[in-house]
Amino acid sequence: MTIDRIETPLSLRADDVTLGYTGDPVVEHLDFVVPQGEFTVIIGPNGCGKSTLLRGLGRTLDPQAGQVLLDDKPLRKYPAKEAARRIAMLPQTPVTPQALTVADLVARGRFPHQTLLRQWTVDDDRAVEQALTEVGMLDHAQRFVDELSGGQRQRVWIALTLAQGTPIVLLDEPTTFLDIAHQIDVLDLCSRLHRRGYTLVAVLHDLHLAARYATQVVAMRRGRIVAAGHPGEVITAELVREVYDLDAIVIPDPETGRPLVIPRDRREPST
Amino acid sequence: MSLDTPRLASGFRVAVGPVRTRVLVRPLAVGGFAIVVLAIVGVVTLMHGTLRIPAGEVVDAVFGNGEDRVVRTVRGRRLPRFLTGVLVGGGLGAAGAVFQSVSRNALGSPDIIGLTAGASAAAVTQVVVFDGDRVAVALSALVGGVGTALAVYLLARRDGTSGGERFVLVGIGIGAMCTAVINLMVVRAEIETAVNAQTWLAGSLLARDWTHVQMLAAASVVLLPVLVVLGRRLTMMEMGDDLAAGLGVNVERVRFATIVLGVLLTGAAVAATGPIAFVALAAPQIAGRLSNRSGVRLVNSWIIGAVLLAAADLASEAVDLGLRMPVGTLTALLGGVYLMWLLGRKA
Numbered sequence A: 001m002t003i004d005r006i007e008t009p010l011s012l013r014a015d016d017v018t019l020g021y022t023g024d025p026v027v028e029h030l031d032f033v034v035p036q037g038e039f040t041v042i043i044g045p046n047g048c049g050k051s052t053l054l055r056g057l058g059r060t061l062d063p064q065a066g067q068v069l070l071d072d073k074p075l076r077k078y079p080a081k082e083a084a085r086r087i088a089m090l091p092q093t094p095v096t097p098q099a100l101t102v103a104d105l106v107a108r109g110r111f112p113h114q115t116l117l118r119q120w121t122v123d124d125d126r127a128v129e130q131a132l133t134e135v136g137m138l139d140h141a142q143r144f145v146d147e148l149s150g151g152q153r154q155r156v157w158i159a160l161t162l163a164q165g166t167p168i169v170l171l172d173e174p175t176t177f178l179d180i181a182h183q184i185d186v187l188d189l190c191s192r193l194h195r196r197g198y199t200l201v202a203v204l205h206d207l208h209l210a211a212r213y214a215t216q217v218v219a220m221r222r223g224r225i226v227a228a229g230h231p232g233e234v235i236t237a238e239l240v241r242e243v244y245d246l247d248a249i250v251i252p253d254p255e256t257g258r259p260l261v262i263p264r265d266r267r268e269p270s271t
Numbered sequence B: 001m002s003l004d005t006p007r008l009a010s011g012f013r014v015a016v017g018p019v020r021t022r023v024l025v026r027p028l029a030v031g032g033f034a035i036v037v038l039a040i041v042g043v044v045t046l047m048h049g050t051l052r053i054p055a056g057e058v059v060d061a062v063f064g065n066g067e068d069r070v071v072r073t074v075r076g077r078r079l080p081r082f083l084t085g086v087l088v089g090g091g092l093g094a095a096g097a098v099f100q101s102v103s104r105n106a107l108g109s110p111d112i113i114g115l116t117a118g119a120s121a122a123a124v125t126q127v128v129v130f131d132g133d134r135v136a137v138a139l140s141a142l143v144g145g146v147g148t149a150l151a152v153y154l155l156a157r158r159d160g161t162s163g164g165e166r167f168v169l170v171g172i173g174i175g176a177m178c179t180a181v182i183n184l185m186v187v188r189a190e191i192e193t194a195v196n197a198q199t200w201l202a203g204s205l206l207a208r209d210w211t212h213v214q215m216l217a218a219a220s221v222v223l224l225p226v227l228v229v230l231g232r233r234l235t236m237m238e239m240g241d242d243l244a245a246g247l248g249v250n251v252e253r254v255r256f257a258t259i260v261l262g263v264l265l266t267g268a269a270v271a272a273t274g275p276i277a278f279v280a281l282a283a284p285q286i287a288g289r290l291s292n293r294s295g296v297r298l299v300n301s302w303i304i305g306a307v308l309l310a311a312a313d314l315a316s317e318a319v320d321l322g323l324r325m326p327v328g329t330l331t332a333l334l335g336g337v338y339l340m341w342l343l344g345r346k347a
Helices: A050-057 A080-084 A102-113 A122-134 A150-163 A180-195 A207-213 A237-244 B025-047 B055-062 B068-103 B115-130 B134-156 B165-188 B191-202 B210-237 B241-246 B251-273 B279-291 B298-318 B327-346
Strands: A012-019 A027-033 A039-043 A065-070 A087-090 A168-172 A199-203 A216-221 A224-229 A248-252 A259-263 B002-004 B012-016 B019-023
Touching: A012 A050, A027 A050, A027 A065, A027 A224, A039 A050, A039 A180, A039 A207, A050 A087, A050 A168, A050 A199, A080 A087, A080 A102, A087 A150, A087 B241, A102 A122, A102 A150, A102 B210, A122 A150, A150 A168, A150 A180, A180 A199, A180 A207, A207 A259, A216 A237, A224 A237, A237 A248, B025 B055, B025 B068, B025 B279, B025 B298, B055 B068, B068 B165, B068 B210, B068 B251, B068 B279, B068 B298, B115 B134, B115 B165, B115 B191, B115 B251, B134 B165, B134 B251, B165 B191, B191 B327, B210 B241, B210 B251, B210 B298, B241 B251, B279 B298, B279 B327, B298 B327
Parallel strands: A039 A199, A039 A216, A087 A168, A168 A199
Antiparallel strands: A012 A027, A012 A065, A216 A224, A248 A259, B002 B012, B012 B019
16 A cells, blocks of 8 residues: 555756755755665764755755756745645644644655645545555544654654655754664664655664664765765765764674774773 | 545535545534624624614614614714724734744734834824825825835845845834834824824724725735635744745745735725724634644634624724724723733743
8 A cells, every 4th residue: 555646766866056044055056966766864063054955855945046946847936735735744843733633744745746626535645544654653543642652643744744745855964863772663664664665765873773774875064065975885984084073993883884983982081 | 516534634525516635624613613703793883872772673783674773873983983894903913924924933923013003104194294184194094004014025135035034033023113103193193183083093983984995805805815815834834934935836936925915904904993993913824723723724813803893893892892893992902901911921
């Protein structure tokens, strides 16, 4: 059972974009092609522009210059709902509504498919059920969202974006504020979605988890992309020094063989 | 027409003609109940006055049947006053729902964020400086409300967005300035003009006639349907601007449009009756609490706002405190108590 979504892969890329808020732009003249069918993770230090880039790709931030192109057509030229049927974006801190059931929250993800006359159809029902099945929260459908644990809540938010039925899903720090078990939980889910054919782009802070789960890693520093590729090739001691100004040794993770970053101990040796 | 229950989401799936929608039981029941209450308040209001009329005759008189004197009293005086109360209360309720949603704050109602004060300042200036007639005062109130809203919106704007707490804080500041203007005007006016201004400032439904009803009805018919359509988008925006934008809502455009519609509703209300406190603040909260569900409830806020003002007007007439208290003063009193409760509960 899958959610009805546009099955043909879509190409999404940033073409010479400048992104920012008031003041100096955070990202300047950046080119980036979202790898189709991959689980891409963007890493980099605080303020390097990774979330800003994601927001640009997700249409929640308009480029000051340059363009984001979806199938070679500028993203801004798409009517808002049409774009929202192609790209879903889970922001860092959505506001959890009070007194709303899990199913009713996920139902809001159907908004881009609804019109004045067709506000709720059987398709919407099916999409909600499938999205909840996908994230393993079907049994909790009638519970209130504000009663859930942080990890469960995050899965529900992801279900909302899945209910949108888009081939591309962008996740801005989906594991922040979660304990390690729930982080693994959410990333396992992302991996599963990737195998089901979604193109995923996530911003993550944890290098170890990024290396373990990503099929493509993009490292950013000061608004520029420093390196991109398979985590095994990208995440090296040199890169960690270049991107984070941090001395580290990188060894293979005994569990997965992916790179494991271990920061050097800079303290005075204690007796 | 067909009706069944969705698998997981709440409510009933309804199909009527080309329309496919989902109806939530509790908000619908709340709205229905409020309409019944409104009807009862209406009948009692029309019965009451120097000439006491039994309920049965009142209903007949509304449709133009019965004793000439009774029909004249009901249709000529009491009915327009009641309908003005309903339309003003409803407009304020719906406007309150908009502003509370946009500011994501229970205090974000037009009386708190300075719109009512702005409209009043313009109206009082009209009374004191230009000695304007009723129409001029009403128009000034409308223009004052719109101007104040524009100032609040622009000053609260930062990084291209304008929602949230800034909206309330900027509004409170602008409101304080407008109140200062009102006081200045009243102080420098001749005593007779000052009394006129004060009477208007008290907010009243006394002697409101069909011209008021027509003006308000026209405004409501134009503004409310658009607002109801945009209500779904406001609900999405309560989960955060980014999430709503990701779902295909043109956040800033919707915000601007709903603010404009809310301001026009407020302006029309203030123009008709003078400033009426409390209704815009409380109606959306009561609607939300009774519906026991998140989301912007514009229709229910409208109905409950109408009930509140109509009931307050009835109370201000019926309860004899030895003085005729204008309904605006009564609602301001209620609003103060409610505000203290709201703040005390949060602390």
